[in-house]
Amino acid sequence: MDLGEFVQARALLEGTVDRSRETLGDNHPNTLNAASGLAASLKDLGHHHKAQTLREDVLTRRRKVLGEDHPHTLDSYRDLASSLTYLGHHARARSILDDTLNRSRAMLGDTHPDTLTVAHNLATVLMRVNQHVQARALLQSTLDKHRATLGPEHPNTLTTAANLASVLSHLGRRKEARALLRNSLEGFRRTLGEEHPKTKAVAEQLAGYKKVFGKRKKKIRRP
Numbered sequence: 001m002d003l004g005e006f007v008q009a010r011a012l013l014e015g016t017v018d019r020s021r022e023t024l025g026d027n028h029p030n031t032l033n034a035a036s037g038l039a040a041s042l043k044d045l046g047h048h049h050k051a052q053t054l055r056e057d058v059l060t061r062r063r064k065v066l067g068e069d070h071p072h073t074l075d076s077y078r079d080l081a082s083s084l085t086y087l088g089h090h091a092r093a094r095s096i097l098d099d100t101l102n103r104s105r106a107m108l109g110d111t112h113p114d115t116l117t118v119a120h121n122l123a124t125v126l127m128r129v130n131q132h133v134q135a136r137a138l139l140q141s142t143l144d145k146h147r148a149t150l151g152p153e154h155p156n157t158l159t160t161a162a163n164l165a166s167v168l169s170h171l172g173r174r175k176e177a178r179a180l181l182r183n184s185l186e187g188f189r190r191t192l193g194e195e196h197p198k199t200k201a202v203a204e205q206l207a208g209y210k211k212v213f214g215k216r217k218k219k220i221r222r223p
């Protein structure tokens with residue numbers, strides 16, 4: 001989607017939320033679903049503070065209407081943590097995701113796609129606060145489960161593998177990182193195509209690794 005399409009989607013969602021509030025009420029599940037979609041649209045447009053505010057409201061209402069452990073409530077916790085991560089509130093995001101991961105494992109199971117998404121997001125936060133050893137363990141576990149449940153070339157599997165490569169690079173395991181990233185790139189090319197944004201992002205990441213690795217090899221070879 002281009003910017004114009006995102007703006008149009010936001011306008012449509014705002015209209016849906018307003019109508020749903022008028023006809024069904026603020027706390028109706030359909031209203032909250034529409035509001036959640038609007039918050040995602042705001043995030044896509046870069047309005048992260050507005051998205052956070054709306055996600056806080058949706059979470060509060062879902063907790064009241066659906067309960068703490070309902071899958072939609074768990075989705076709201078995950079979405080709020082995503083906004084907090086973008087805004088740099090890593091400590092709160094990590095706390096929310098830790099709790100949400102435990103709840104999701106208990107309610108949905110270790111290999112449920114929603115549980116794995118929460119685990120992946122938690123690992124991302126751990127990476128941002130330089131907890132790379134913990135992030136590596138969580139990403140490796142998530143990658144193994146993605147491969148078993150979704151297959152080796154599902155976009156979620158490939159994205160997790162690319163993030164694991166980033167962690168391995170930070171830990172000095174650069175050969176492993178490059179090999180994993182190459183496999184991810186090949187998978188994205190086959191499944192999404194050469195021009196897909198994810199394919200391009202991984203290609204750029206791999207090119208950066210090659211550049212840095214090449215410079216280090218040259219330094220080592222100097223007498």
